[in-house]
Amino acid sequence: MVPEIKIRPAESGELEVLADLYEKLTRDQAAYDQAAKLQTNADFKTLVQGFLQSGNNKFFLAELDGKPAGFIRLNIYSGPNLEKVDPEAAKPPWKKFTPRRALRKILVLILDWLEKPLDTPMLFEQLRLGYIADMFVEAEARKKGLGTQLVQRALAWFKENKIDLVYLHALSGNQVGVSFWQKQGFSTYRLGLRKKI
DSSP: OOOOEEEEEOOGGGHHHHHHHHHHHHHHHHTTOTTOOOOTTOOHHHHHHHHHHHSOOEEEEEEETTEEEEEEEEEEEETTEEOOSOTTTTOOOOOOOOHHHHHHHHHHHHHHHHTOOOOOOOOSOOOEEEEEEEEEEOGGGTTSSHHHHHHHHHHHHHHHTTOOOEEEOOOTTOHHHHHHHHHTTOOOOOOOOOOOO
16 A cells, blocks of 8 residues: 655644654754763753744644654755744734833843944855755654655745755764765765864
């Protein structure tokens, strides 16, 4: 029987599902990086909730036979700045005006102005880029086309948003992951090196 695969935008009510998948992704990544030590009190629900509420992240969920089996998280950068990709998510709940809130806002603006770093000249043209921040597919759902379909949906979404250059980061120790991305048409453009001292 051919498995039924569905790729769709994640909904705000799916926080628990996304947090569970995110935890599995993080534990999977930690296996490839000896320097990555997961905190015992890691709060994936709060992390994903922050992603969803920021308005800077687009999540697509992969379902296999009607059950969540993976996700991909996307960003768009204009130069060094993240763009809002979900403006509705970023709207804070309406708060009652109070003099204290107004004063706090004014003080924050003044402190931001005082701490503004010196502007450095830009040397390169600032591009608008797509970024695949995270992707994960459950171990038992791999080798069934979910990852490829998630990437295809992500690339289509980037094209809809007038992005023509997409990048990502992969752990060099995860050769299966690196090979997957190469099969999707991605190529190495930069190497990150580190040394323990």
